[in-house]
Amino acid sequence: MxxxxxxxxxxxxxxxxxxxxxxxxxxxxxxxxxxxxxxxxxxxxxxxxxxxxxxxxxxxxxxxxxxxxxxxxxxxxxxxxxxxxxxxxxxxxxxxFDHPAEKMRVIGVTGTKGKTTTTYMVKSILESAGYKVGLIGTIEAIIGDEVIPASNTTPESYIIQEYFHKMVETGCDCCVMEVSSQGLMMHRTAGFVFEIGIFTNIEPDHIGPNEHASFEEYLACKSMLFRQCRLGIVNKDDAHVEEILKGHTCEVETFGFSKDADIHAVNTKLVKRPGYLGVAYTVEGLLNFDVEIDVPGKFSVYNSLTAIAICHHFNVSVEDMKKALKEAKTRGRIEMVKVSDEFTLMIDYAHNAMSLESLLSTLKEYGPERLVCVFGCGGNRSKLRRYEMGEVSGRLADFTIITSDNPRFEEPQAIIDDIKTGIEKTDGKYIEIIDRKEAIRYAIEHGKPGDVIVLAGKGHEDYQEIKGVKHPMDERVLIAEVLKELHGE
Structure with a gap:
């Protein structure tokens, strides 16, 4: 005792x-x-x-x-x-728990976007170099062979320390974790020092009655990480990087596209083949080598640069980094699912206007024959989000299939009607299919050569919440069922 x-x-x-x-x-x-x-x-x-x-x-x-x-x-x-x-x-x-964080190297990643993907990339690279890595994030916590589904991005401080303790017991020598602004504000990450703190980017998000009072408060909370780590690695290109570093007590390194960043990307090229979208670039600065990643878009360059900047401090070889970056996958984050040799289908967690705009703009750069977006919106949440997402999809996608997400205690049709209010402000073509599986079937059946189809909003989630009950629903399973039915199996 x-x-x-x-x-x-x-x-x-x-x-x-x-x-x-x-x-x-x-x-x-x-x-x-x-x-x-x-x-x-x-x-x-x-x-x-x-x-x-x-x-x-x-x-x-x-x-x-x-x-x-x-x-x-x-x-x-x-x-x-x-x-x-x-x-x-x-x-x-x-x-x-006897200060377990002092027996490991803990890496904390904060930012509006990119936290989840970056943590999985880091885990993949470090493991390929022989480290044993624990993970705490939005989707799950991973401790050795144990996988614990997450309820918060950054759990309560007691749970974090309990996870750290279990990681030390299972022989982990490092842990990579997502650090939310809420987690920092509520001192969930107090009581230990991060070996490395990462800042990916910041945009106005999580501002509202139950989250942050203002963008200034959101910024101030994120900046706390850099008074709680030994080394801060930050995105040089972000407009708010100076404010994030205000009062920092750590050493600082930078990454980005800026030539002044310690590690930067040059010669970025989009890679496109049937059923495959990726990106290639050259790393310059503290390290120099070529990289190709099986995830499309500029933000994939940022995510992988962040992972490279971190793993550089773990003496990981360039070969290990390149191999691991090629193989790193994040469930529900631009997750490609092979359904055809003629068109590309992917699952992504984009569930607000900002993330949907970023996703669709990225995919448009690849010049698809048609960009098809299948999405719905959550019930008992802001109606404004529905109007905005409808407008974004109507403006950027060539065709939208409006369907159901987590209706919660609302009628799915009422949510769809709100999305239509937004989409009708644009010239975007759309169809409404309430049942999500039927919406996916329609998208696959009507896929044309060169199309890019994105199922947005659910991502890693494996349930659908209706009238207070979570029913099992995993889009990967729905796709497999649809393919089976279409092939008459």
Whole structure:
């Protein structure tokens, strides 16, 4: 059983009741899990305030509580007061698991776009060079052979430390993780230092009542990473890079297309063959070699440059980098699915106007015979997103198939009608097919030589949420079923 005083070592605190010289059995922040001799941290959430459960956890036998507000606690319960319980939870969790991040090299990737793809590329390169790599991200956490589906891009600090601990136990020597602005704002990544912090790019996103109050706050949260890492590697081409580095305490390296970047790309060429879209370029600066990637577009150059800039610090050979970049795949991020020798079909997570515009603009550069976009929008979410996505697809795609996404508690037809409001502002041709499998069937059946078909919005998701229930639905499975049915198998 860990000593409470030991867990509090790196924290500024005040003991307002009882004695910190006690042993505790578990560290918890969910009152329902409270038991004998536990340490309970009162987290003030948007919906629930942990300070309200002090009496309940004491009754269950908790030995100590950590608070940021004055509370009435029964005699015999040690009360530790701190300025911010979320920050305290991060430091307590790190100590509870015996500071696992100090036994690995942890790489953190932040930015509006590119985080997921970059983390998988880095994992692929480092593993090809013989490292054992853990991953924490939007899609999943990967610890050895264990794969845990994710609910947040950056999990709660206790879970991060638990994952780190498991990674060390399974022999990982490094971890690559996505770091969201929310995660930084809520101190989920406090309590350890990143070996390398990465900034991919920033655009106005995640601004709203439940996320960030303003773009300035969003920027300020992202910039926190560069006061929590030894080396910062940042996108030289991003307009906000100076603000991101404001007050940084790390060494800095840069990447991008700018000739002034430490690692930069030149001679970029689009590569196009039937059923295949890719990009080739030359790396110059700290390293010099040619690269080809099986993922289309300029942002693929950025993602791969980031991965190269990171792996350079792990003494990975150029051959290992080239091979791994050619093989690196990210589920649901411009994921090519072979259905024909005549046209190209892919799955992508683009689920807002900004990401859809970026995706369709990239694919248009390849000069497809027709660019076909199959998408829907989520229910119980902003109607504005529907109008905007409709307008983007109508403007950039040659043909749109409007279908259902996660309708949640709304009627799919009502969501489709909102998308049509946006698409009708353009000259874009479209058809509506509510059932997603039928929409995919229509796209495949009507595919023409030279077409590029993109299924947007679902990406890595393997469910469809209807009336509060998640039904299994994986687009890869739907495509396989459609192909089987079309071939009369």
């Amino acid at each position: 860990p000593a409470l005083k030991k867990l509090l070592e790196r924290l500024d605190y005040q003991c307002v009741q009882g004695n910190p010289d006690i042993e505790i059995s578990h560290l918890i922040y969910d009152s329902r899990k409270a038991g004998k001799d536990d340490l309970f941290v009162c987290i003030k959430g948007t919906a629930v305030d942990g300070h309200k459960f002090v009496g309940e956890v004491a009754q269950k036998g908790a030995a100590a509580i950590v608070v940021q507000e004055d509370v009435e606690a029964p005699e015999g319960v040690t009360v530790i007061k701190v300025e911010d319980t979320r920050y305290a939870l991060a430091l307590l969790s790190a100590a509870y």
